[in-house]
Amino acid sequence: MIRVLLADDEHLIRGALAQMLELEDDLTVVAQAATGDEALAACRREAPDVAVLDLQMPGLDGLEVAERIHREQPGVACMIVTSHGRPGHLKRALAVGVRGFLPKTTSAVTLAEVVRTVHTGGRHVDPELAAEAIAAGDTPLTPREADVLEAAADGAPVDRVAGRVHLSPGTVRNYLSTAAAKLGAANRHEAVATARRMGWIS
Amino acid sequence: MIRVLLADDEHLIRGALAQMLELEDDLTVVAQAATGDEALAACRREAPDVAVLDLQMPGLDGLEVAERIHREQPGVACMIVTSHGRPGHLKRALAVGVRGFLPKTTSAVTLAEVVRTVHTGGRHVDPELAAEAIAAGDTPLTPREADVLEAAADGAPVDRVAGRVHLSPGTVRNYLSTAAAKLGAANRHEAVATARRMGWIS
DNA sequence: ACTCCGACATGACAGATGTCATCGCGGGTC
DNA sequence: GACCCGCGATGACATCTGTCATGTCGGAGT
Structure with a gap:
């Protein structure tokens, strides 16, 4: 049994x-x-x-x-x-x-x-x-990029995201920019959507 | 039966x-x-x-x-x-x-x-x-605001949204702006999130 | 008729965001 | 040691967004 x-x-x-x-x-x-x-x-x-x-x-x-x-x-x-x-x-x-x-x-x-x-x-x-x-293949995102993207997932403005991940706003913008580029998205919000769809972020 | x-x-x-x-x-x-x-x-x-x-x-x-x-x-x-x-x-x-x-x-x-x-x-x-x-009460959004917000739900830039709903980009920005204001959101992406949570957009 | 409101539009301006170049640091690898 | 790469940061620039003022139009109420 x-x-x-x-x-x-x-x-x-x-x-x-x-x-x-x-x-x-x-x-x-x-x-x-x-x-x-x-x-x-x-x-x-x-x-x-x-x-x-x-x-x-x-x-x-x-x-x-x-x-x-x-x-x-x-x-x-x-x-x-x-x-x-x-x-x-x-x-x-x-x-x-x-x-x-x-x-x-x-x-x-x-x-x-x-x-x-x-x-x-x-x-x-x-x-x-x-x-x-x-x-789908593996995630193209570095671990940190995935972190930051996830922290930005609710649509919060950059400053708030920066606070959450304890980074400078400029750095956050860079990560989000590269992440969006890797995912072929026009902006981070689209990036969030596709990353979600693929299961690359929670 | x-x-x-x-x-x-x-x-x-x-x-x-x-x-x-x-x-x-x-x-x-x-x-x-x-x-x-x-x-x-x-x-x-x-x-x-x-x-x-x-x-x-x-x-x-x-x-x-x-x-x-x-x-x-x-x-x-x-x-x-x-x-x-x-x-x-x-x-x-x-x-x-x-x-x-x-x-x-x-x-x-x-x-x-x-x-x-x-x-x-x-x-x-x-x-x-x-x-x-x-x-939660009723939706504070006008039907059109809800439409536009929904068209913007995937994070697409304003121009693309404008194309989807057959509106001028400026009008779209206005709708999104008032929608975000009504929902107490900092930007349209947060607005999408709260509207989703409330079931005001699909 | 008059008024209100929602739909739709334009223009202008400030602030947020995306992009790029450039830098330093540290950990691997050849 | 030289090199690459990821992490973190800064500054500058162009573009995108958010906001506001303002206008037109048509339908609904009074």
């Missing part, structure tokens, strides 16, 4: 998913969590075989949870389920030791199968997402 | 939800749809008692589908289920004749109950969302 931890902030979805997994003879949901922190706590307590994590959750997101679980309990196989599958997320997930990555558009049978796959040590990523990730 | 139409682009969720609703003795899912257009077609074909619509779907979104269903088949009770419950969406939904509005964070039993409620002619909106909607 494969013991599954289920984390998703949407109660309705989580409940429905749990019911569905319980329907499988060889699966049992031993814990549910609505936030990243809950998921982590539940994982320590129950030591499940597989952790099914939603990407976007309040508090720690699925990727951060997966990272910590992977460090603390390497025996627990993590997999990510998400509505918005950005290429960058997949890369980060794999880097962090995630063994399964599925969009919520996949069918129920696939989910159960993937749970079994990762439990036996295998990996599975959605083919379409994988293709996108390959097509 | 209450006949339910279920529309959600996330296959996993839709399937799980369907199973869950089928578990109720007095409910049966007669059709499922992954897009707005499919939902509309299925609704015409099956004439269900209740249509459960996700807000964000490819093609027509839940609100547009609800509007058309309400016009074409007033006998079909529409309800919206969504992950991101913005205050503005709720207002628009009620204006369009939607009878139930729930975030996906609600529990499964609530969903079933609300399906029954709207079927008997009642209404149900999530109390928390209702409170937010009241607190």
